[in-house]
Each structure stands twice: as structure tokens, then as C-alpha cells.
Amino acid sequence: MRVLVIGAGASGMIAALTAAEDPNNRVTLLERHARVGRKLAATGNGRCNLTNLYTDLSRYHGEDPAFITPALEQFGVSDTLRWFRSLGLVTVAEDSGKVYPFSDQAGSVVDVLRLAIEQSDIDLHTGSEVISLTWQEDAFFARTQERLYAADRVIIACGGKAGGKLGGTGAGYYFLKGFGHTCTKLYPVLVQLKTDPTWVRSLKGVRAEAEILLTCGEELLQKNRGEVQFAEYGLTGPAIFEISRAVSVTEGDLCVTLDLMPQLTEEELFEELSAKMQRFPALLLENYLTGMVQNRLGRTVIRACGLPLEVPASCLKKKDLRAIATMLKAFRFPVTGTMGMDYAQVTAGGNKTDEFDPRTLESKLIPGLYACGEVLDIDGDCGGLNLQWAWSSGRLAGKLGGTT
Numbered sequence: 001m002r003v004l005v006i007g008a009g010a011s012g013m014i015a016a017l018t019a020a021e022d023p024n025n026r027v028t029l030l031e032r033h034a035r036v037g038r039k040l041a042a043t044g045n046g047r048c049n050l051t052n053l054y055t056d057l058s059r060y061h062g063e064d065p066a067f068i069t070p071a072l073e074q075f076g077v078s079d080t081l082r083w084f085r086s087l088g089l090v091t092v093a094e095d096s097g098k099v100y101p102f103s104d105q106a107g108s109v110v111d112v113l114r115l116a117i118e119q120s121d122i123d124l125h126t127g128s129e130v131i132s133l134t135w136q137e138d139a140f141f142a143r144t145q146e147r148l149y150a151a152d153r154v155i156i157a158c159g160g161k162a163g164g165k166l167g168g169t170g171a172g173y174y175f176l177k178g179f180g181h182t183c184t185k186l187y188p189v190l191v192q193l194k195t196d197p198t199w200v201r202s203l204k205g206v207r208a209e210a211e212i213l214l215t216c217g218e219e220l221l222q223k224n225r226g227e228v229q230f231a232e233y234g235l236t237g238p239a240i241f242e243i244s245r246a247v248s249v250t251e252g253d254l255c256v257t258l259d260l261m262p263q264l265t266e267e268e269l270f271e272e273l274s275a276k277m278q279r280f281p282a283l284l285l286e287n288y289l290t291g292m293v294q295n296r297l298g299r300t301v302i303r304a305c306g307l308p309l310e311v312p313a314s315c316l317k318k319k320d321l322r323a324i325a326t327m328l329k330a331f332r333f334p335v336t337g338t339m340g341m342d343y344a345q346v347t348a349g350g351n352k353t354d355e356f357d358p359r360t361l362e363s364k365l366i367p368g369l370y371a372c373g374e375v376l377d378i379d380g381d382c383g384g385l386n387l388q389w390a391w392s393s394g395r396l397a398g399k400l401g402g403t404t
Contacts, residue, residue: 001022001024001025001026001152001153001400002025002026002028002150002151002152002153003016003019003025003026003027003028003151003152003153003154003155003400004027004028004030004140004142004149004151004153004154004155005019005027005028005029005030005154005155005157005398006030006130006133006142006154006155006156006157006158006171006172006175007030007031007032007156007157007158007159007172007373008029008030008031008033008036008037008124008126008157009036009037009038009039009040009157009158009159009373009390010037010039010040010373010387010390010391010394011157011159011372011373011374011390011391011393011394011397012029012031012155012157012158012372012373012394013029013036013037013113013114013117013394014083014113014390014391014394014395014398015155015157015370015372015394015395015397015398016029016117016122016155016398017113017116017117017120017122017398018394018395018397018398018399019153019155019398019399019400020120020121020122021398022400022402025400026121026123027120027121027122027123028122028123028124028125028149028151029117029122029123029124029125030125030128030129030130030142030144030149031124031125031126031127031128032127032128032129032130032169032171033126033127034126034127035126036110036113036114036117036124036126037109037110037113037114039159039163039168040106040109040110040387041106041107041109041110042106042163043106043345043387044100044106046105046106047100047101047104047105047106048100048101048105048106048108048109048110048387049098049099049100049383049384049387050080050084050091050099050100050101050109050384050387050388050391051077051080051081051099051384051387051388051391052077052096052097052098052099052383052384052385052388053077053093053097053099054097055072055076055077055097055380055384055385055388057069057072059380059381059385060378060379060380060381060385060389061245061348061378061379061380062348062349062350062353062376062377062378062379063184063352063353063354063377064353064354064377065378067353067356067358067376067378068358068378068389068392068393069358070358070359070396071358071361071389071392071393071395071396072388072392074392074395074396075391075392075395075396076392077099077388079395080388080391080392081099083391083395084109084112087112087113087115087116088112088115089101089108089109089112090102090103096383097383097384098383098384099384125144128144128145128146129144129145130142130143130144130171130175131143131144131145133154133175133178134178135179135366135368135369138152138368139151139152140152140153140154140368140369142154152368153368153369153370153400154368154369154370155370155371155372155397155398155400156172156175156176156369156370156371156372156375157172157371157372157373157375157394157397158170158171158172158175158375159172159347159373159374159375160172160186160346160347160350160374160375161173161186161341161347162188162189162190162191162341162344162345162346162347162374163341163342163343163344163345164341164342168341168342168347170186172351172371172375173186173350173351173375176351176363176371176375179363179365179366179369180365180366181351181352181355181363181365182351182352182355183349183350183351183352183377184349184350184351184352184377185349186341186347186348186349186350187245187248187249187347187348187349188244188248188338188339188340188341188343188344188346188347188348189244189245189248189344189345189346189347189348189379190241190242190244190245190344190345190346190382190386191241191244191248191338191339191340191343191344191345192231192233192234192235192236192240192241192244192338192339192343193234193235193236193240193243193244193247193256193335193337193338193339194233194234194335194336194337194338194339195233195234195235195256195333195334195335195336196333196334196336197232197233197234199300199303199304199331199333200230200231200232200233200234200235200333201232202296202300203230203296203297203300204230204231204232205229205230205231206229206230206294206296206297207227207228207229207230207237207294208227208228208229208230208258208260208293208294208297209225209226209227209228209262210225210226210228210239210258210259210260210262211223211224211225211258211259211262212224212225212226212228212239212240212243212256212257212258212259213256213257213259214243214246214247214254214255214256214335215254215255215257216250216252216253216254216255217252217253221243221246221250221254222242222243222246224239224242224243225239225262226238226239226242227239228240228258230297233339234333234335234336234339235256235333238382240256241345241382242381242382242383243256244338244344245348245379247335247337247338248338248348249348253334254334254335255332255333255334255335256332256333256335257330257331257332257333258330258331258333259328259329259330260293260297260301260328260329260331261292261293261328261329265329266325266326266329267325269324269325269328269329270321270322270325272292273288273321273324273325274321276288276313277313277314277316277321280313281312281313281314282312282313282314283312283313284309284310284311284312284313285302285307285308285309285310285311285312285313285315285316286299286302286309286310288302288313288324289301289302289324289328292328293328301324301327301328301331302324304327304331305320305323305324305327306323307320307323307324345386346374346379346380346386347374347379348379349377349379350374350375350376350377350378350379351371351375351376351377352377353376353377353378356371356376360396360397360399360400360401361376361393361396361397362400362401370397370400371397372390372393372394372396372397373389373390373393373394374386374389374390376393378393
């Protein structure tokens, strides 16, 4: 059987390798870039968080998150790790459940997949962008600039629109639309947030461990804790990525509030600040929060309280100390949006899952047409969940309805 896989990212490579396990299949893998796994090589800041030990349904999103159940049941986290070990990849898990290659290099993940493809009978063509995909007389025809490919089965593994700089084009949505499939609205997730620039500009590059509250008006949308990094445009960092989905899909007056000293209550902070004023009355306010938070962040907090940096601590009144304590516990940043698809790691939304069989990932509209990975309306939380969906769905699609 002639099998054509479009897209040599995470889901496409495992789909092709799975299909190639059946000696009756002749598998062709097409990739528009000059090399396979380009986006995969950049994930996790170049470390590749390839899965998470704490993967479960509650950490996935879409119109019907339960759609993922058959794929995860057939090829879950432990199956994924065993499969990669069979390819020669050694992994290590952090306490958070995040799993990385032992080399700490995303290239190791890409390389074991690439080498496995080279050792198989898969006919790989890089630099081959599919410009049209049609179906007629029980066969599929994919055209590139160079040639026309015919296939009995096609697996769409083109990824989403996220990460345009790394190749996200949305081609999979276009191909599936041509076969009558429908796509939900698309949103950027695992992405930086844009905020009011008043204070973040002076904090560019500063990192802080903080407790994070995302609100819409008076409603608490999400609570998180972790590393936040300030940027000229707003906020970034792992903990910000984790709340970015709620920002993308919510309309209204959004605000991120940072507790910069979550280990202390506001009253404890007030007492600490009062005692410091008594011990060091001549200490200038520009240095008043030194030892509590990063120096530049401390000066920004003082300025945000409307206090001058060049006066001594002895000038502080009780209400000033209260204001500083409050600001450290609740520094507010009105959110104006996200940085968009080009900067996002993942696309939320995608082709409607009710148009595919969750047990096989075969289209309910066109026999022999399969889809996997980010092109479908499934996205996971930050921390390896999206790559696990790529592995699980790619493996399932590659079985082509069988039990390979």
C-alpha cells in the first residue's frame, strides 16, 4: 500500500516510522524544509521537553479533549519512553514530571528519529512543499514543484500555524478544508503576553519567581507560580506561557498581578520594611529593597509607589511602607494581548475532532485520509503535553486503522 505522510515534524516522523513497520507499506515522507524536525529542535529552549510523566486528560484542551483518550491509551507516556529507548535515546525526568533527553539537547531527539528514518525503507524528500492535494478514483495525488505523488493513504501531519519562523504555515488546515473538513478559530498559546509598557520596559531581561494571578475584571481566570521574565513588550517565561491560553481565548479587561514575595504575607513584609527603615534610616530608597528582590525590580517597585529614589528611608511614612508592601504582593500589569502566532509554541484550535474517528484518526469524510498532531483541535498545557499528543496521535495515525 502506498502511504504518503505530509510533514516531518514530531507527529509526522513517528507516523511514517509506524507505517513503515508494515512491510506491505511503501512510505513516502515529504517535508517542506531542508531538514526534518526543525521546530522540534527548537523546543524547550533547545532542550526538548519530549513528554511529561503527569500526562492526563485534564491537561488537554479543545472542543472535545476526550478525543485524545484512545491515542493515549494505545501509546501513552511509558510506551513513548520505551519506543524512544529502542531508538537509542536515553532520557531523564525532573521532579515536575518533565522528561528531557539525557544529553539535554533537542538535537538528540531529532537525530534518533532522523537516523531511524534513514535505516528504514521510508522514501524521505526534504525541501518538497506540497502545493496541492486531491483525491479521485480511490487514490490521493500530492503535487510539489518537482513531481506528482500518488498514494492509497495520506497522513496530514503539517502542524499548526504557531511558530511561523520555524515553519508553521497552516497548510494542513488548507488541505483538510479541500476535503470538506472544518476548522475552529485558531489562537496562539504558550506565548508571551503584551502588557501596558509603563513598568516592564525598565525591567527588560529581569527574572523573578512569583505567584501569578490572571483576572478578567473581578473574575479570577487562572493562578500559577513560577519564573516570570520581563520584556520590553510585556511578560514572558514558563509560568507566563502556562496562562497564555486563557489570555488568548478570553475577551475583556485582563490583568496579570504578580506577588513578588509569595513566601511572606503582606503584614510580614510591612514589619520587615519597618524594621529595615529603623536599622538603616540613611539608606536611599533606590537601594531600599536590595536583598529582597532584584535591584532593578526593587527600584521599579519604589517608583510604582510614587516615591522618589534619591531620598533616605527615614523619609518614609507608615502609609509609604504599606504601599511598598502592597506593591510587592500585588504588582498589576494590564494585559493588552499576546505576541501572536509567529511567537507561539502551539496553536489552540484546529480541525474539528468530531470529523475524525478517535480510534484511528481516519477522516469520517474521506476514507484513507488521516490527521495527527497540532492540525487537530487539541492542545496541551506547557511541559511536554503537546509533544506527547504528537507522539500518541502520530503513532495511532501511522497504524492506518490496523494494529501495527
